[in-house]
Amino acid sequence: MRCGITLFIQGYQDWDRYEAAEKGEDAPPIDPELDRKRFTEELDSALKLEDLGYDSIWTVEHHVSPYTMVTNPIQLLTYLAGATSRVDLGTMVTVVPWHHPVRIAEDISMLQYVLRGRQPFIGFGRGAARREFGQLGFDMNESKQRFAEGVEIIKLALTQERFSYDGEIHHFQDVTLRPRPLDPQTLIDNLCFSWGSPTSAPVGARLGLRPLVIPQKPWDQYHDDLAEFARARAEVGLPAVNPKIHMCVYVGETEEQARENASRFIPEYADSATRNYETYSDHFATTKGYEHYASVARTVASKEVMSKAMGESYLANHVWGTPDQCVAKLRTIAEQFHPDEFMMVMRYGNMPQDVAEASTELFAREVLPAVHEMPVGEPIEYLAATG
Template sequence: MKVNLGTGAQNSRDWERVMAGNFSTPPETPDHQCVQAALALGDLAEPLGFDGIWFPEHQGTPYGMTPNPIQALTYFAGRTERVSLGTFVAVAPWWNPVRLAHQIAYLDIVSNGRYNTIGIGRGVSKSEFAAVGVPREESRQRFNETLDILELAFSGERFSYDGEIFSFPEMSLRPEPISKDLFSRIYSSSSTAESLEILSRRGMVPLFVGNKPIWDAGEEVKKVNTFRAEEGFEPCQPKNVMFMYCTAKEDDKLAALTEEWIWTANRDVNVHYGFADSSNFKGVKGYEAYAAREATATAVLASQVGDQKKGGPPGYHASNLLIGTPDVVFEKLKAAQEACSFSEVTIVPQFGTMPYEDAMESTKLFAAEVLPAIHDLPAPLHPAALPENATV
């Protein structure tokens, strides 16, 4: 099985200042230090034997600070020779589709065809949409039209487009990419049942980030393959992103630390995306499923994290957290593949308030003691991920 390294810049300890609206003082840790630490983590990927480097797309808050993942991947294209490149995910509605197509094509050239997981999504965060001046009500239409335009742009033919939002005159994609199969490299991330069905019937392959129990993701793979079968497509396997901390030994002190890191990671997700307040989604076209959710992620922030750990914010499910000794991490990863049938996995070794130094040591231990065994582990499409009466 292939294993990629995912990294993004987190300044998790700055959330207290941001949520208090205390902008008269700078962050305790400058953002550039977090970015540089995330890049240093990415530098470990090729020498340690990982198969790829992946980046997310976020801006405007302390969460995942990578405003252009293609730019970050281009940086690594010039620093590496072997590893593949991926996004988890580029948020399509924030881009001009022709600009996005050209940037993908340019990265394809400078990496010599190594951008092989073009993960794209629709986006969620109210603040991020507002920051780039894009109405969230248009996100689904923008996403769908962007897919149309990317398919045309990567066809190798001259193309034009006239949609509800985007219109472009006849043109060519210049420079032309090296790879002729770029559209088939697009993987879609979706968080609602409606989006999952729309994308599956279009032939898109899912990309899962650990925000649901792994067995629920497995059920979604079965739904995806059922929709695909009804449209005449072959069964597919998703790609998964999972969060990882590998340690030589476990003790009570470490357990308390990892609990804090998980708690703060879940807090970061809920506050960044606005899940703590369902009114962020009420009346917003395309986000009805979010508005219907219980606002269980009550805005959580306290100087003493431990005071609020019990019943803390929902977020990354335990089945997606690869935390423990090398043996434990291996068994969890093996069980996750059996439950979800993913074809490859991207591990994210830093989350929440975990220091990047700890993430780097964890990554090195994982590479030494887990990665070789995972490379030898098959990643098949299991019968449970197929439609009824179907065979592999």
Template sequence: MQVGVMVTSYNQRDWDRVLAGDNDKPPVNPDIPIVDNSLALGAMVEPLGYDSIWCAEHYGSPYSMQSNPLQWLSYWAGRTERIDMGTAVIVAPWWQPVKLAHEIAMLDTLLDGRRLHLGIGRGVAAHEYAGFGIDREESRDRFRELIEILRLADSQESFEYDGEIYKIPETQVRPQARNKGRLMETAKAAFNTPASMDMAADLGLGQLFVAAEGEDQMISQVAKFNAIRAQKGLAPNQPTTMLYLHCSTDEEELEKGWRYVAQQTWAARNHYAVWKTESFANTKGYEEYAARFEQDAEVDENKGTHRVKQTGLVGTPEQIFDQIERLQKSISLEYLIVHPAHGAKPAPEAQASLKLFAEEVLPAVHAMETPLHEHNLGKPEDLDFVPSIGGAVG
């Protein structure tokens, strides 16, 4: 099994100021040192033997201070020689599709044969949509059309498109990607609602779990996802999964690790459902999120682990390996992304966790087989499964 590392930045201690609307004051903790810590963490990934660097896409809040993920990954492409790059995720509705097709092709060119893992989503936060002047109610149509356009751009010498949202005259992507024709073959979608999961499977995308649900929920989702793919004549798909990491041999350190996961869950709720949030219940395409965030209403900064605690990689090296092995058997896990710097975790702790995992766990995980298990293949009866709304986002 291959293992990537999520490298992104959170200004956790700035949420009190932001939620209070105290925008005339600068952050108590400046953003730049936090970004510098992310740069230092990213510089460890290749020397420690990991397989890839991954990043998110968010705008305008203390949560995951990463804008254009392709710009971030281009930086790492120029500073590394061996590792691959991945997006978790590019938010499709915020992009002009021809521009995105060009940027993906350029990054693929800069990687000089290394792999670009494309994770794509449709976004949630009202304030991010508002900043781009894009109607959230168009998000599903924009997502579907953008995926169709990216496939045309990847598969044809020139293309045109006449959709409800996008009207594109005949055009070409230049320079052509090194891996032209293969960029979208393994593209995966992140989803947090039943409708988004159905759309991703219907579009022939793979599945990317980001800070995933409880184990039983994930098993059922994989089965339904593959049942939908089977209806379309597509082969079953194995998930890529990003999980919070806190690896230590010290019991007190591990207890702190769960608090950092709680802080991350709390910050995600602030970003998506508390700060500058328009109603989900009355927004087309986001009605399911109203129930999801109502379930999370009692999440706070110190107790918000709930479902994520079932799958988070918080433990000793032995405990973490056992957790990964169990997840491979239960959901046919194919590719793991560890997320060591989250919540208000100090940079030295994130670095120590990443290093200990690399020394004590990574070799065994690299040697782990990743078979597709029969209970994940998907059967017609699995199509009746309706996922509950929950878990952490982003």
């Protein structure tokens, strides 16, 4: 089993100031030193990962808020490609509706070149945060169409020397991409999709993408999503594939230490996600394509209630404990879902660098060897089980 690390680079400590300024309240200006310090620390930590034995480094894309400060994942991965020599690199995710699709294809092709034989794994998503769509100037109501057309165009650009495309939003005539990808089929085979609502899973599946699970609910609820994913792939003649699975992880020397730090920092991550996506807000009710989010928001009394519920869910479902406990939890997830890779975020919320690095190094010494020994099962044939 492969195992990588995801860089979130959060600015959690700035949420109260940010939300006050957003409401027009009296708030101090951003302290740029906070961003510089967090970015510097996380890059320094990232450059130690391949020597610790990890197989890959991943990152995400977000804008505007303190949720994460990675605005261009492929740009960050290009830096890491030059600063490392062994690890593969991946996005978790690039948000397709926020970009010109040919530019995404160009960036992917260039990333493949600078990796010099290593693999880029590009995950796609369609975004769900009102602020990000608004600041970037895109209509959130168009996200589903922009996502589908964007992925189709990216695949055409990577696989065909010249192509034309006439969609509802995008129109291209006799377009070519340079440099041509070194291995187009491998790039296509490695394209992934992460979804937030169950109805979105088949969308990425029909586009030929692989499942990338970023858990926001109990693990057992993902079997239905993955069954729909497999069904949608089968409808377009594609076989079942292994998912990639992400989670928050904390490993401590003792169960008491692990519980203390997990109980502090994992809920901070959940709180940050709640505030970024505004999953308690009624704006989803009037936004096309986000009906699932609207139904969730209708059940939530307040931001605080949602944040607390998400924190409890993350603590119950993500991976933390002693090395032996983490091995057991990861083995259970592997047996249930047959992933071919785990991608773990090891620093989140207000977790200090030394706490995150101690956990990352302990995981590398006492958990990673066991993960590497875990067999990768055959893709689960959900269709056989569901008919």
